[in-house]
Every structure is written in C-alpha cells, then in structure tokens.
Amino acid sequence: MTLGNQVEWGLHCMTVLAGMPHDVLVPAKVLSEFHDVPKDYLSKCMQALSAAGLVETTLGPKGGYRLARSASTITFLDIVEAIEGTKKTFNCQEIRRNNPCIPKNSKVYSSTCGIASVMNQADQAWRQVLKQKKLSEIAKEVEQLLDADHVKKTSEWFQKKL
Amino acid sequence: MTLGNQVEWGLHCMTVLAGMPHDVLVPAKVLSEFHDVPKDYLSKCMQALSAAGLVETTLGPKGGYRLARSASTITFLDIVEAIEGTKKTFNCQEIRRNNPCIPKNSKVYSSTCGIASVMNQADQAWRQVLKQKKLSEIAKEVEQLLDADHVKKTSEWFQKKL
DNA sequence: GAGCTTCTACTCGGATACGCCCTGTCCGAGTCCGGCAGG
DNA sequence: CCTGCCGGACTCGGACAGGGCGTATCCGAGTAGAAGCTC
Numbered sequence: 001m002t003l004g005n006q007v008e009w010g011l012h013c014m015t016v017l018a019g020m021p022h023d024v025l026v027p028a029k030v031l032s033e034f035h036d037v038p039k040d041y042l043s044k045c046m047q048a049l050s051a052a053g054l055v056e057t058t059l060g061p062k063g064g065y066r067l068a069r070s071a072s073t074i075t076f077l078d079i080v081e082a083i084e085g086t087k088k089t090f091n092c093q094e095i096r097r098n099n100p101c102i103p104k105n106s107k108v109y110s111s112t113c114g115i116a117s118v119m120n121q122a123d124q125a126w127r128q129v130l131k132q133k134k135l136s137e138i139a140k141e142v143e144q145l146l147d148a149d150h151v152k153k154t155s156e157w158f159q160k161k162l
Numbered sequence: 163m164t165l166g167n168q169v170e171w172g173l174h175c176m177t178v179l180a181g182m183p184h185d186v187l188v189p190a191k192v193l194s195e196f197h198d199v200p201k202d203y204l205s206k207c208m209q210a211l212s213a214a215g216l217v218e219t220t221l222g223p224k225g226g227y228r229l230a231r232s233a234s235t236i237t238f239l240d241i242v243e244a245i246e247g248t249k250k251t252f253n254c255q256e257i258r259r260n261n262p263c264i265p266k267n268s269k270v271y272s273s274t275c276g277i278a279s280v281m282n283q284a285d286q287a288w289r290q291v292l293k294q295k296k297l298s299e300i301a302k303e304v305e306q307l308l309d310a311d312h313v314k315k316t317s318e319w320f321q322k323k324l
Numbered sequence: 325g326a327g328c329t330t331c332t333a334c335t336c337g338g339a340t341a342c343g344c345c346c347t348g349t350c351c352g353a354g355t356c357c358g359g360c361a362g363g
Numbered sequence: 364c365c366t367g368c369c370g371g372a373c374t375c376g377g378a379c380a381g382g383g384c385g386t387a388t389c390c391g392a393g394t395a396g397a398a399g400c401t402c
Contacts, residue, residue: 003163003252003281004346011277012257027374036260041348047376060355063374076280089288090165095174098198101315108312114303115173118238119165122291126251129284141276150270153263166385189335203387209337222394225335 003084006045009037010083011076011138013046017055018071018139020158025064030161045083052082062162071139077130089123092116165246168207171199172245173238173300175208179217180233180301182320189226192323207245214244224324233301239292251285254278 013031020026028046032039046065049055054074055065067074096113097104143151175193182188190208194201208227211217216236217227229236254275259266305313 001163001165001246001251002249005255006346007252008255008257008277011281015277025374029374034261035257037257038348040350043375044348044377050375057375058355059353059374059376061357061373063355065375076284084163087164089163090169093167093170095170095197095199099196099316101319102308102312106312108308111307114300114307115170115177118291118295118300119173122238122288125291126284126288129280129287133280138276138280145273145276146264146270150264150268154261157263168385187335191335200387202389205336206338206387212336219336220394221335221337221392223332223334223396225394227336 001089003080006048006083007080009035009042010045010049010079013042013065014049014054014067014074014079014135015139015142017065017067018074018135019143020066022066024162025058025062025066026158026162027064030064030158033161034158048083049079052078054078054082071136072134074135075131076133076135076138077127079135080130088120089126090116090119092119163251165242168203168210168245169242171197171204172207172211172241175204175227176211176216176229176236176241176297177301177304179227179229180236180297181305182228184228186324187220187224187226187228188320188324192226192320195323196320210245211241214240216240216244233298234296236297237293238295238297238300239289241297242292250282251288252278252281254281 012035016031016034017026028043029039031046032042035042046055046057050057050065054068056068057063057065092113092115094109094113096115097109102108146154174197178193178196179188190205191201193208194204197204208217208219212219212227215230218230219225219227254277256271256275258275258277259271264270308316
C-alpha cells in the first residue's frame with residue numbers, strides 16, 4: 001500500500017505556491033521544471049487540486065495556478081485526499097457474513113465488524129495527523145531551513161520564468 | 163491507496179485460527195469454504211503468513227495451518243505487514259533536490275524533507291494503532307458477540323470438515 | 325493377528341495468465357497579450 | 364497619438380497508450396494415512 005508519486009508532487013507544488021504572493025500565477029510548466037518532473041503528468045496532478053477547489057487556475061499567457069484560499073486553512077489531508085481520493089484504506093467486504101452456520105441477516109451483524117473497526121481506527125489516526133498539519137506551517141519550515149541566499153536565488157529564478 | 167482484500171482475508175483467517183485449540187490444523191480449503199473465497203488465492207495469502215512465521219504448516223492429509231505462537235503475542239500490524247509488506251506508505255523521491263538554484267548535495271538537505279517527515283508521522287500513527295491491537299483481543303470480542311448457539315454450531319461445522 | 329510395503333488422497337508452495345489502475349503522453353478549447361491598421 | 368481589431372502564443376483540461384502490480388488460477392513436490400500383502 002503505497003501512495004502514488006502524484007501525492008508527493010502535489011504537496012511540493014502546493015508548498016511552492018504557498019510561498020508565492022497571492023497575485024502571482026505559476027504555470028505547470030514552471031513547476032515541472034523546478035521539480036524536474038514530466039510537465040503533462042504534473043498537470044494531471046494540478047487538475048485534481050483544481051477540481052478539489054484548492055487552487056485557482058487562469059488560462060492564457062501569464063496564466064497558471066495559485067492557492068484558492070489562505071495556506072493556513074489548507075491541510076495536508078486536503079491535498080492528499082484531493083489527489084488520492086477519500087476512500088478508506090480498508091474496504092470491508094463483510095466476509096464474516098459468509099459463515100455458513102449463521103444466516104447472513106442475523107442481528108449479530110448489526111454492529112460493525114470488529115476487524116474493520118480496528119482498521120478504520122488506524123485509518124482515522126493516519127488522517128488525523130495529516131489533518132493537523134497546515135500548509136502554512138510546512139511552507140514556513142521550508143523557508144526557515146534555507147539560507148537567505150537560497151531564498152533570494154530561488155525567488156529570482158521564479159521571477160525570471162514568469 | 164487501498165489495502166488488498168488479502169489483508170481482510172488474512173485477518174479473518176487468523177482470527178479463526180486463534181479460536182481453535184492449538185493442536186488443531188485447519189487447511190486452506192476449509193478456511194476458503196468458511197469465508198466463501200477462492201481457495202487457491204486464499205492459499206497465497208496464507209503463504210505470506212507462513213513466510214512471516216505467524217502460522218505453522220503441515221502437509222498431507224489432516225494437514226493445514228495453525229498459529230505459530232500465542233494469539234496474545236500477535237498484533238494486527240504483524241498480520242498486515244506480513245501480507246502487505248513493510249514498505250512505508252509514502253516513499254519520498256527527494257524531488258526538493260531538483261531545485262535548480264541549490265546544488266543537489268547542499269547541506270540544507272541533510273535533514274529529512276519536512277513533507278516526508280509529516281507523511282511518515284502519519285504512517286507511524288497508522289501502524290501504532292495496528293500494533294496495539296492483539297489478535298487475542300479480537301478473537302475474544304468475536305466470541306463474545308456471538309450467541310452460545312452460534313459458537314456451538316460453528317464449532318461443529320469445523321469439526322465435521324476436519 | 326501384527327508388521328511392513330505400497331498406494332492413494334490430500335496438503336502446501338511456487339509458477340503461470342488476466343485485468344485494472346497508476347504512469348506517462350498527446351492534442352484540442354479557451355484566453356490573454358502584443359502588434360497593426362485606421363481614425 | 365489613441366482606439367479597435369486581429370493574430371499568435373501560451374495556458375489548462377480532457378482524451379489516449381504503455382507498464383506494473385494486484386487478482387485469480389493451475390499444477391507439481393511432498394507427506395500422512397489407509398489398504399493390502401506377507402509372515
């Protein structure tokens with residue numbers, strides 16, 4: 001059970017966008033160059049973020065993506081679910097009902113399957129961690145990690161590309 | 163990101179085995195009938211559990227599977243990892259290093275990527291829940307949920323099949 | 325009747341096809357900017 | 364010089380192939396038990 005690389009790309013791209021002024025539009029082409037990933041495929045990832053309402057898009061020259069709302073109101077969970085979907089990691093098929101000794105409609109099956117319950121708890125724990133991390137936090141951490149020189153260079157690189 | 167149905171099957175089969183006396187061997191055929199799943203495919207799942215050392219196998223007539231150790235020393239995580247593997251859910255490709263403004267070997271990359279860090283925390287939280295649930299607990303819960311009549315019938319069903 | 329041999333039936337384990345989803349690519353619809361002609 | 368128009372280039376979005384992994388199945392190696400033969 002591994003997440004697709006799209007999730008990683010989406011998180012990094014969102015972090016980049018969070019570091020930009022709100023009036024700047026960054027096209028997929030620039031994001032793909034910056035991260036050195038296939039442009040068209042990254043575009044597919046951005047589509048998902050757009051469909052989820054996390055980013056706004058603008059067409060035409062000087063167009064691109066920007067955050068649809070403040071980075072402090074966007075969580076990791078929002079991004080991961082936008083790309084990976086909201087399905088639970090464990091989908092219970094209720095095979096316990098196939099016990100040949102108990103009718104499938106027995107009332108003992110009214111309560112949720114104990115195994116599925118545990119798996120769902122684990123799923124919830126996973127989502128909880130992601131939900132508590134805001135995009136604004138990670139953007140800030142990245143900026144603090146880099147030297148002022150690096151931030152300046154990167155900023156210039158983007159300005160040159162836009 | 164969804165777990166395969168093998169995980170569900172494995173968990174249910176292990177629960178069944180946990181409810182059996184230790185000297186009873188249950189073949190894959192019986193387990194498959196009980197859960198109404200393809201025998202040969204379930205067998206593949208049991209192979210994984212066997213390879214992980216969670217169950218013991220015996221060949222020939224009256225052969226089958228039984229727990230390799232006490233159900234109180236087996237956790238959900240053991241079972242899930244035996245089937246699904248131990249790879250982390252998020253595999254960081256370090257695309258941050260592709261930033262064209264910073265050399266790939268820069269010391270700023272010595273600390274783990276902040277994004278990967280969060281994703282790994284979520285992964286850990288998920289595993290933690292699974293690790294805390296013992297197989298013996300779920301087996302007991304199932305037994306308590308069922309009526310005495312159901313337990314008796316199911317027990318008889320297995321005895322007839324063995 | 326007891327013991328050994330043989331044979332069968334049953335078990336697990338690995339090797340083998342099939343299908344779906346992730347990965348990766350391509351092309352078209354729509355839009356904004358810049359140039360150009362006309363007033 | 365200002366205004367309106369037009370063309371081009373750039374953007375996103377959805378439609379289109381290829382590959383890897385999960386799904387499902389089959390067959391062989393090995394073993395335990397039962398049956399049969401001999402003593």
